[in-house]
Amino acid sequence: MxxxxxxxxxxxxxxxxxxxxxxxxxxxxxxxxxxxxxxxxxxxxxxxxxSKAELFDAIIREICEEFAASAGEWFDAIREREITEGFTEFIELLMEFNRHNPEPLRILALNLTQTKDFSLIPGYHRFPDLISRLHTLYVEKIKPMGPDQEIRMFLHSFYFLIISFLGAGPCIAQVQGMDPDGEPYREWMKATLLFIFLPRLKDINLPRAAAREDG
The missing domain is CATH 1.10.10.60 (Homeodomain-like)
Structure with missing residues (x-):
């Protein structure tokens, strides 16, 4: 008891x-x-x-585990999809995760701008580890065919922009006169991410995409 x-x-x-x-x-x-x-x-x-530092470190550790576990499930859900369809669904899964659980990305976004040195924020040494885990999950489950350096550049850029669009969503949406919880902002964000990243995603997955088209 x-x-x-x-x-x-x-x-x-x-x-x-x-x-x-x-x-x-x-x-x-x-x-x-x-x-x-x-x-x-x-x-x-x-x-x-x-201490506050130990509590914050525990929060960051929990957030990283939650996000990595969810990302693994998302990759499993889209691994057999056509590239455009799969990437669109991945973005939608991310947005749905954030809608029900907005705190993780808000915490990351809020504190990324507070210091030039990660070591000054307890637990933030886990953030590069999380990005590395997400890269490993993507390679293992999606099996992209492009150069590893390009895959890393793509994933890092995508996740940093996700942290901005979702973690700092209230600010970005208001600048555009949108409700951060409204459908117009969600649709704008999805369209923007597809516009920026889909062409590069097709490049690094070109052999797989070509094989599907030939089939």
Missing amino acids: KDRKSARTKETIVRAARKIFSEHAYHTASIRMIGKEAGIEHPLINYYFP
């Missing part, structure tokens, strides 16, 4: 921390703010997480 209560308390803290860190950069968020959001006394947070 005590262990279950402890696990629930820790889960409450993490859930509250994710919300606060998605609204406030790491250096401006506080344990008191998280305690207020969680509805618990802030000293109790230090029992489970001795």
Whole structure:
């Protein structure tokens, strides 16, 4: 019983921390703010997480695991699709993930602009590792035929723009006079990503695309 209560308390803290860190950069968020959001006394947070740095690192680790697991499922879902259809569905899956779970990309976007040195933000050393894992998943599951350097450039550019479009969506949408949660912004984002990335995606998958057309 005590262990279950402890696990629930820790889960409450993490859930509250994710919300606060998605609204406030790491250096401006506080344990008191998280305690207020969680509805618990802030000293109790230090029992489970001795410092804000350890709590934030735990959040980033959790976010990276969630995103990598979801990306693996998305690649499985599109691996046999025609390139345009598969890439369109992948973008839609990303947007749907963000619609139900907006905090991860908001946290990444919010803190990427706060420092020139990743080491100053706890847990951000995990971000390059996540990008590397996503590259490995893509190569293993989709089996692109282009040069590895071009594949890396494509994936890095795509994910950085996704973080911007989704993580900083409220700002980007408002600049264009759109509702960040509305369908017009979603359609604009999808059309823009397809316009920018689909031609290059076809290039790095050209042998596979040609084989499908011949078949």
